[in-house]
Amino acid sequence: MDVEVQFYSSQIVRILKSPLGSKFKKESLSVIKTPEKVAFSINQNGDLLFIRSANVKVDLNLKNGQVSFNTPNNQLFLNETLLGSAFTECNDAGLKSYIVSQSFTLNKDENIYGLGQQQRGKLSLRNVKLNMVQGNTDDYVPLLVSTKGYGLFWDNYSPTVFEDKSDSTFFRSDIGDCIDYYVMYGDNADGVIAQMRDLTGQAPMFPLWTYGFWQSKERYKSQNELVGVVKKYRELGVPLDGIIQDWQYWGNNYLWNAMEFLNTEFPEPKKMIDDIHNMNAHLIISIWSSFGPQTKQFREMEPKGMLLNFGTWPQSGLETWPPNREYPSGVQPYDPFNPEARDIYWKYLNKGLFSLGIDGWWMDSTEPDHLDFKPSDFDLKTYLGSFRKVRNAFPLMAVGGVSDHQRGVSSDKRVFILTRSAFAGQQRFGANTWSGDVNSSWQSLRNQIPAGLNFSLSGIPYWNTDIGGFFAGSYNRGWNDGTGAKNPLYQELYVRWLQFGTFTPMMRSHGTDVPREIYNFGKKGEPIFDAIEKSINLRYSLLPYIYSTAWSVTKGQSTIMRALMMDFDDKNVADLNNEYMFGKSFLVAPIVTAQYTPETVIKTDENSGWNKNEKKDNKTVAVDFTQPKSAKTYLPAGTTWFDFWTNTKYNGGQEITLATSIDKMPLFVKAGSIIPFGPAVQFATEKKWDKLEIRVYEGANGEFSLYEDENDNYNYEKGIYSTITFKWDDKSKTLTIADRKGTFPGMLAERKFHVVKIAANGNKTEKDVVYKGKKVSVK
Template sequence: MKSIKSVLILMALCCCTSLIGQDYQQTPEGLKATVNSVDVELQFYTPSIVRILKSPDGWKYVKESLSVIEAPQKVKPAITKEGNTVRLKSSEMEVTLNLESGIVAFFNTKGEPLLCEKGKPEFTDFNDAGTKTFAVKQTFLLDKDEPLYGLGILQNGKMSQRNQTKHLVQGNVEDVVPFVQSVKGYGLFWDNYSPTNFADKPEGTSFQSEVGDCIDYYFMYGGNADGVVAQMRALTGQVPMFPLWTYGYFQSKERYKSQEETVGVVRKYRELGVPLDGIIQDWQYWGHNYLWNAMDFKNPLFSEPQKMINDVHGMNAHMLISIWSSFGPMTKPYRELDKKGMLFNFSTWPQSGLETWPPDMEYPSGVRVYDAYNPKARDIYWKYLNEGIFKLGMDGWWMDSTEPDHLDWKPEDFNTKTYLGSFRKVRNAYPLLAVGGVYDNQRAVTSDKRVFILTRSVFAGQQRYGANVWSGDIGSSWESLRNQIPAGLNFTLTGNPNFNTDIGGFFAGHYNKSWNDGSATKNPMFQELYVRWLQFGTFTPMMRSHGADTPREIYQFGKKGEPVYDAIEKMISLRYSLLPYIYSTSWEVTERQSSFMRALVMDFADDKSVWDIKDQYMFGKSFLVAPVVSAQYTPEKVVKVNENDGWNRNNAQKFEDKAPVDFMQAKSAEVYLPAGATWYDFWTNEKYDGGQKVKKETTIDVIPLYVKAGSIIPMGPKVQYATEKPWDNLELRVYVGADGSFVLYEDEFDNYNYELGAYTEIPIAWNNASRQLTIGARKGAYKGMLNNRKFTVVLQDGTRKVVDYNGKRVSVKF
């Protein structure tokens, strides 16, 4: 009798649960429901973006996103119910919630499936430094052959990120962004800041984070890769304009040891007539390690910092300087932050007060990372940066160790208390807050100088903070060079367009000892690697030569008339001639959510052959770049160096091969030309149909470089720095064979007046059928703009016509 009663009670409970499970509550943004003891909320932010929140039934929490700045719009999706399924439909997509299983699925407006959750969300009780919370996990089902891109800057050499497990935690050479997008035109942002495992296995694709009060992710539909990037930026922030000079050439090394040496590098470039816009001063201008990051010039060899900056400016160059996320115990920022409890206690770089390797822990440095999660701490950081350096006229910031360096880490380190909770809870978002603090504070001081930050780490949303991210202290090797291309492309596909690398790789010591003068720059093996890396760097958003163990300036590689020197100069000069194209592309990035480095899937998704190509890409919408990423003239030594081993100066390998090398001997490289376009060899103007592989003859100064038919490329004047000459007679190269268009963008080049409308756009269009080029009416105005100018239009067959332009529409026929 008792067992029958128990069964009846259980049946009643199941019936009630079923009834409750099939109920939902409509909200202004979507709906709420409780299914299988899980609270579920669907919130439409825009017609193309929906937020999914899940938590244990009745769990109370507050979640304020660090990355997302968009507020929900008044979308009011149409909601209908069919059986156990509730369907929410906007103008751009559909989302369903199964009230029996709790599974959420996503569709386009045609009802075609895009993505579907698999199984129940997982919430595992977790004690986070004394706070009750959960480890959280959600699994999704993808199509078997569906490529997936993103996750940040990874060194795995992969284009599609399928079939792998990856632990996402910030590091020196890998920056993580828990965002992926698919060739099907959707993206998914997992809005969690703790260490997270991404796993793609046959049974499902999942994100699993160490801590989280809830599962919180955003699904966005853009239709294609550009559309997804646009949605991610709409959600987390748009990209501000960089100054024109930042697209010139930067010279750096670890490190210039006096202000005379720093200024001397600029002077030498000017004497040689090789273009240069930026010089970067690395660490220890502050003095010894106990004064680490003092934001003051306490090194006697930098005793006149104002003169140093003035000297650089006097040669029409700009300067960046190294700043860190940590402070030595003898610095003023340390003392103020320490008094207010705004410093962490885990081990960071440098560990010793002595400049030795390995670190001599008998003399600990006492350097500590500051709590960038605390807005007051960020203000203190800026106070010293402003007073000590910015007011001297510094042009930009090299924010090193923004992940930050977390050395010899112990599990209890993650219990470290921050302004926003445990370090474990917010670990991956550190660079977002650290970089954002400098950007926000500089913008509050002046609008006359655009913020430009070079930083080693990044998180979702950081594109809104005027920062270009480099891939960390990577080793100098061909494998490392090969890895940088998919690393930059996947990073771009997370919504952040600004990526660069240390040209030549950072640790080059293993190329040194085989040459009498001990310099890798005289070693043909390093020369070949460096030139090929520089050719890749020419077609990235920032062209910056930097590294340890050997100098990188052009004059270290020989002299004019020698093949290696000439190859370097040729690419720097090409970069400057492309500045009108690059700067106009930067406006497309800011205004129309475009990207600089474009995985081939962004423009040729219908050609499945490009879905996993990892050694070619588009630079802007016109250039197909295929860097040479394997040694052609010298042995390709297998080198494995990590960012810690690299500091050991005794690890240099002795390479004995000293055979003379003829770098002008013809070699070849194979390139795939995507289907759906006609292509021109940039160097020869030879024409090719797309959808085929071709062999390109190469020498040390030539890489495969192609231009898509229909492209209009503005070529700038020969200059020594970006703003030396006005663009009053640009050459317009028109690549016939298809209709095409281009918008030439100009403004005052280094202030925020463009945000107030102070800029011009000149639309240019090519009609292939009528063979007519139309330069449209100029839109907009700004102080100092060119009212009258000439354009020299050049076709592939050499035909040239000069067009006078006064801002009104004009056409020229060929």
């Protein structure tokens, strides 16, 4: 075989292998980096070639093609197995191709993470086999991150098997002209993610309002209902920034995804959008990767061969369950690999929705749904070859098409896309991926934490879930109001899921069967209502912290949801799947088991979940949600911790038992943290940040940069923003607020900071500081 070694930087090495003399042209869909000019040396000793850059040493065996990777001081960190490369000739829709595989040897004591999002409930990928084909609740991003400080990106888009066994770890893809993978040495997980973003694109900023609270359901059936939800939140004084319109605003299924308000229940869409904007809220709307046969898009794309004729959602033109196959919907996915098809997609999206003032896109089924699968479906032709060849990159191209086109017509409104699927490089397109139509159950809630952490470790920092789970129908049966929102079994699950959702990159309540708006759960003064409101208000108080953390993602390649192994050298956290860091300061330990109600086992999926006639009743019980409870939390070693609620200090490296309640889950702050808290607001931009509380937790030195800009538009890319850096010196008990850097229109020239120091004994010391942009020290 032919072997090619390419240095993209001194830390990123690409390995290309192909059958001897074969000719091919590989242009990556994920990788956008142009190789840098890298200084490296080459030495040879017999059959071994040693290629060394400043950060990575590559050893290539010229006799058998085996490649190994070492640190500059000759510490082996990754090794191909002997004769571990394989090419098996195959037929790909009439063209000669290969099944390609490559195996590696891993150390027994290293842990590996990433590969996108899986609903396995586990964090570590050791001893795991995955059939990597994009699905509703599983997203595959072929990046592995190791505790040994390296990343391995397998650049292939066809269905792929990953398996880690005791003797080897391998990737095997259905189609490939070549074996193509990148090894990144970053020293730690943050370093690897920084290299992956350097290779596949940086994550842009979202608007500030996207970090507020989102309300949604399947589905609001009229514009009056949609606008009425926002009105109700404003009347109740419960903060809200985003509302989402789900499907069928276009009418029947033959008009699927027409991108127009053809449903007569939405007679004045422009007025509806204006009404929402006038209440200082934002609207995003459901769009799909497929079209019904009566839509303009279908009629324009079909003659040009831009549709993929396989079974997708919905399967019937009638709104019935199960689908009536005698009236097939005729809906077909489009070919997002075709640039002209992406142009047509945006043309109708821009005319029918963006021009009305829609604020963002809910791109559903971006994997896309592939129902009634037949092997011959993979032979369908796309612009870039067989569907088999490019299957897993579908979401990257679909999301990228919308993002690139919106950026091309507007710099005033940042791209915001909520999407159900993802592939390597998607972080560059302003997209936040949600975990699909997951079940409303405690086990499903437990699964979300490691799913989100592995997804984040795949280099894509923005992820969320349907708070409360999507399929909640089993909670309706046997409950007297028929909605399930007053069923204590569901109320407890929803509150705990919401508390978890408060500490994810997007806080979004959504699902079917049980309405999710806060007023369905009760009223102010009742335990469940108050617990929901408390979490929403906490989220809004953290907006300065969250927005500044988002800037560290864009500017510094950081990650928001952080597996504990990213920050702590503690073997007890290597596979801990129910705790994580939110930014660099908060240790989040969601309560993921029922404490007040029986934990019922509920199993549904994206097919059975739609069956509203399932004959199962939940036996409801009288529940007192005011009773105190307790939960165990492990505190990572290497630092001390403060209980967020009580300010009690604990040493790391131990499991503790904490008092909890329905409105409180275990939440800790790392010693040395500096956290800005914002004002009480009804929406994200209601009040300026002129009187922020700056909370300092003593016990270690600390630093935090407060980031501010115009909250929307892309002027920050031109340097139009400001940062204020706070440094805490624990020995001298001094907080230094540095000179402000940068400026932007509307920036506060003068403000007050209310500094609160949390001492080791839990006591507070408070001081007000007038800040005019120049360095101030607070003793």
